[in-house]
Amino acid sequence: MSKLGLHNQVIEQRIEQEMNVRRLIYRLTRKLKKQVRRYRHRYRHSMGTQVFFVVAVTLVCILAAELSPYGRMRVWHRHLTHQEVVNKGVIRDVNEKDLTQTRGQFLTYYRHITFGASDPDDVDRTAPMVAFTFDDGPNPEYTKRILDVLNANYSHATFFVVGNNAESYPETLQNILSSGSEIGNHTYHHANLTKADDDTIEKEISDVNRAVKNATGEKATLIRPPYGAYNDKVMALLTEPVVLWDLDTEDWSSRNAQDIAEKVLSTVKDGDIVLMHDIYESTAEAVEIMVPKLKEMGYQIVSVSQMAQYKGRTLELGKAYGEIDALSGQ
Numbered sequence: 001m002s003k004l005g006l007h008n009q010v011i012e013q014r015i016e017q018e019m020n021v022r023r024l025i026y027r028l029t030r031k032l033k034k035q036v037r038r039y040r041h042r043y044r045h046s047m048g049t050q051v052f053f054v055v056a057v058t059l060v061c062i063l064a065a066e067l068s069p070y071g072r073m074r075v076w077h078r079h080l081t082h083q084e085v086v087n088k089g090v091i092r093d094v095n096e097k098d099l100t101q102t103r104g105q106f107l108t109y110y111r112h113i114t115f116g117a118s119d120p121d122d123v124d125r126t127a128p129m130v131a132f133t134f135d136d137g138p139n140p141e142y143t144k145r146i147l148d149v150l151n152a153n154y155s156h157a158t159f160f161v162v163g164n165n166a167e168s169y170p171e172t173l174q175n176i177l178s179s180g181s182e183i184g185n186h187t188y189h190h191a192n193l194t195k196a197d198d199d200t201i202e203k204e205i206s207d208v209n210r211a212v213k214n215a216t217g218e219k220a221t222l223i224r225p226p227y228g229a230y231n232d233k234v235m236a237l238l239t240e241p242v243v244l245w246d247l248d249t250e251d252w253s254s255r256n257a258q259d260i261a262e263k264v265l266s267t268v269k270d271g272d273i274v275l276m277h278d279i280y281e282s283t284a285e286a287v288e289i290m291v292p293k294l295k296e297m298g299y300q301i302v303s304v305s306q307m308a309q310y311k312g313r314t315l316e317l318g319k320a321y322g323e324i325d326a327l328s329g330q
Helices: 003-042 047-066 072-093 108-115 142-152 163-168 170-178 198-216 232-237 257-267 281-296 304-310
Strands: 129-137 158-161 182-185 272-277 300-302
Touching: 003 047, 129 142, 129 281, 129 304, 142 170, 142 281, 158 163, 163 170, 163 198, 170 182, 170 198, 182 198, 182 304, 198 232, 257 281, 272 281, 281 300, 300 304
Parallel strands: 129 158, 129 272, 129 300, 158 182
Antiparallel strands: none
8 A cells, every 4th residue: 555545544433533522422412412301300390490401502512613623613712823824825725627637635734623633743754855955054034934934833944054044044943943943054155165175165164163163052063065076075075965966946036926825735755855045925826835735745844863863764974865665976
């Protein structure tokens, strides 16, 4: 059975559990109504007591139903707290002709809210995963928007920061780590390391690590050389695993949220590392569209290190990783 087929089966079980709860509530309601009729016949002269008893039983039944995972109060609360984020993903669905293939493929956030599943932060290691990565930030406005939609959907990403932005926006770095996402090193001046001497390479990396550590107490855990440019000399000098990408959104070129989202949604596969830049408004808007949709498609959105961990792999020095499926480095 395929991974998505397995999740369909899990969700069907969740739905059946929910229906069993509703059947139980219905049976209890019928029993209570019978008790009310007996009580009313026995104490037919005490009208005030009868009315109070009926109202109390009715309120208890309504409250039990509305607080169930499918209840309107739960749905109302979800819409109230997440409507702005969820709408970004729903807008894209309006013009689609066939949505049946995504039926039941709700994972993590959607499965938790709708079907009352376990902790939404629990990662299903058998489910397809995709790692979102963002270069050239942080940006106080657009990085925040991206973190907001990731947090609302129990997702994470890796942010490869450059030094001047890292020093300018330490609070944004703190927010990245506190959300469970990951910070990577993208050099201080966005330098092409293959054209730099040894001292310059080491300084480009160490200056970013210092800025990140000053802001968060931790150094960057991964390195992405600008332009994806590296050679044997560069690899020998780097002190953290090198991460590239295998799905380039080219968001820097299109600056169009719909185009960015469409490119990812139409080509994504398990183990992909997606390249984006959190310095563009269009990218932030694209993420607000993509994340809910990818969740419906069955994907879990994680950081690069998380995906390696969940797939039982180790990122090694001296290799450049473009995807994490079999996790074979270049």
